[in-house]
Amino acid sequence: MSSYPARAVVDLAAIRSNVRSLAAHAPTAQVMAVVKADAYGHGLVPSAIAAVAGGAAWLGAAQVPEALALRAAGVVGPRVLTWLYAPGAPLREAIEADVDLSVATRWALDEVVAAARAAGRTARIHLKVDTGLGRNGLNATDYAALLPDALRAEAEGAVRLVGVWSHLAFADEPGHAVVRDQAVAFAAAVQLAEDAGARLEVRHLANSAATLTNPSIHYDLVRPGLAVYGLSPVPQLGGPDDFGLVPAMTLEAPLVNVKAWPAGGGMSYAHQYVTDRDTVLGVVPVGYADGVPRHASGTQAAPGGPLLVGGRLLGVAGRVCMDQVVVDLGPGATDRAGDPVVLFGTGADGGPTAEDWARAAGTISYEIVTRIGPRVPRVHVDSNPEGEEQQ
Numbered sequence: 001m002s003s004y005p006a007r008a009v010v011d012l013a014a015i016r017s018n019v020r021s022l023a024a025h026a027p028t029a030q031v032m033a034v035v036k037a038d039a040y041g042h043g044l045v046p047s048a049i050a051a052v053a054g055g056a057a058w059l060g061a062a063q064v065p066e067a068l069a070l071r072a073a074g075v076v077g078p079r080v081l082t083w084l085y086a087p088g089a090p091l092r093e094a095i096e097a098d099v100d101l102s103v104a105t106r107w108a109l110d111e112v113v114a115a116a117r118a119a120g121r122t123a124r125i126h127l128k129v130d131t132g133l134g135r136n137g138l139n140a141t142d143y144a145a146l147l148p149d150a151l152r153a154e155a156e157g158a159v160r161l162v163g164v165w166s167h168l169a170f171a172d173e174p175g176h177a178v179v180r181d182q183a184v185a186f187a188a189a190v191q192l193a194e195d196a197g198a199r200l201e202v203r204h205l206a207n208s209a210a211t212l213t214n215p216s217i218h219y220d221l222v223r224p225g226l227a228v229y230g231l232s233p234v235p236q237l238g239g240p241d242d243f244g245l246v247p248a249m250t251l252e253a254p255l256v257n258v259k260a261w262p263a264g265g266g267m268s269y270a271h272q273y274v275t276d277r278d279t280v281l282g283v284v285p286v287g288y289a290d291g292v293p294r295h296a297s298g299t300q301a302a303p304g305g306p307l308l309v310g311g312r313l314l315g316v317a318g319r320v321c322m323d324q325v326v327v328d329l330g331p332g333a334t335d336r337a338g339d340p341v342v343l344f345g346t347g348a349d350g351g352p353t354a355e356d357w358a359r360a361a362g363t364i365s366y367e368i369v370t371r372i373g374p375r376v377p378r379v380h381v382d383s384n385p386e387g388e389e390q391q
C-alpha cells in the first residue's frame with residue numbers, strides 16, 4: 001500500500017459491467033475499448049484486462065508505446081489498434097507485436113510498408129478518413145488517391161487492409177447535421193474501398209456517444225472510451241445510470257489538518273474565500289499537481305469543486321493549491337485528521353461525481369479523470385470478484 005495520501009480507487013467490476021452494457025447497446029458490433037491515455041487515467045493494463053473480461057474483442061491505443069505496453073504486459077488476446085504516431089515511430093515493433101496500425105497520411109502508408117518489409121510480416125492497416133472532423137485522417141481526395149496504393153501493397157503482401165474508419169465531430173449532439181453528413185461521407189468511403197476490391201473486416205465510426213445514441217452508425221465495431229469508465233458522454237441527455245453505466249474511479253484523500261478558524265479569516269492563497277463565522281477549517285492533501293483543476297477554486301458566493309466529508313456535500317474553499325485544497329467544515333464540525341474526503345466517485349451515495357467536477361471547472365469529465373496526476377496511486381479493486389454481473 002502506497003503511503004501517498006490521495007488515491008484513485010478503480011473498480012474493475014465497473015469496467016467489466018460497463019463494457020457489457022456497451023455491447024448490449026451495440027449488439028451487431030464488436031467492442032473496441034479505448035484505453036489510450038493510461039485508460040483515461042484508470043491504469044492501462046488492469047483496465048484493459050477488465051475490459052476484455054467484459055467482452056471487448058479490441059483495444060484502442062492512441063500511441064504506439066501504449067499499444068506495445070499492452071502486448072508487453074501479456075495482453076495478447078484482443079486485437080489492438082493504434083492511430084497517432086509521428087514519422088520515425090517504431091512501426092516495425094508494432095507489427096511484430098501484432099498491433100493494427102491506422103494509416104492517415106501518405107507518409108504513414110510508406111513507413112508502414114517499409115516497416116512490414118523489414119519485419120518480414122504483413123501489417124494490418126485501417127485507413128482513416130477525415131469525413132468532416134477536421135483533424136487527423138485523409139481528406140476525400142487523398143483517400144481516393146491512396147486507396148489503390150494500399151491495395152497494391154496488399155497484393156504484394158506488405159499490408160492487409162482490414163479496416164476503414166473515421167471519427168465524429170459532434171457525436172455528443174446526436175441530432176447535429178454534421179453527424180449526418182459524416183455518416184454519409186463515411187458510407188461513401190467504405191463503398192469506394194469495397195468497389196476497389198477491399199475485403200474489409202471492420203468499418204468503424206462510433207465513439208461512446210454514438211454507441212449509446214446512434215445505432216445506425218455502429219457498423220462492425222464501436223470504439224467507446226469514456227463510457228467504458230462509466231461516465232456519460234452526453235450528460236445533457238442522461239447520467240451513467242440512464243445508460244447502464246457505473247463510474248469506475250473514486251478519488252479520495254484523508255483530512256490532514258482540522259483546526260478552528262475565526263470569522264473574517266481567509267482561506268488559502270489570496271483569501272478568495274473568507275469565512276463570515278467562526279468555523280472549522282480542513283486541509284485535504286490533493287491539489288492541481290494531482291489533477292484537481294484550479295478552475296474549480298471556490299469563493300463564498302460560488303463554492304468550488306464538491307467534496308464529500310462525513311456524509312456532507314461541501315465545496316473547495318478558496319484557491320486550489322498545487323498539493324492541497326481547503327474545505328470549510330462548518331461551525332462545530334467534529335471531523336478529525338484521517339477522516340476520508342471523497343472528491344468524486346459513483347455518485348450512488350449522493351456524493352460528487354467527475355461530471356460535477358467538470359461542471360465546477362468548466363470542462364468535461366474526460367479531462368477530470370485523465371488528468372489525475374501520475375503521483376496519485378491507482379488502487380485497483382474488484383467489487384464483484386466472482387464476476388456475478390455476468391448473469
Ligand SMILES: Cc1ncc(COP(=O)(O)O)c(C=O)c1O
Nearest residue numbers: 034167207208209223224225226
Ligand atoms: C479516434 C477515437 N476513437 C474513439 C475515441 C473514444 O471516444 P469517447 O471517449 O468519446 O468514447 C476517441 C477518443 O477521443 C478517439 O480519439
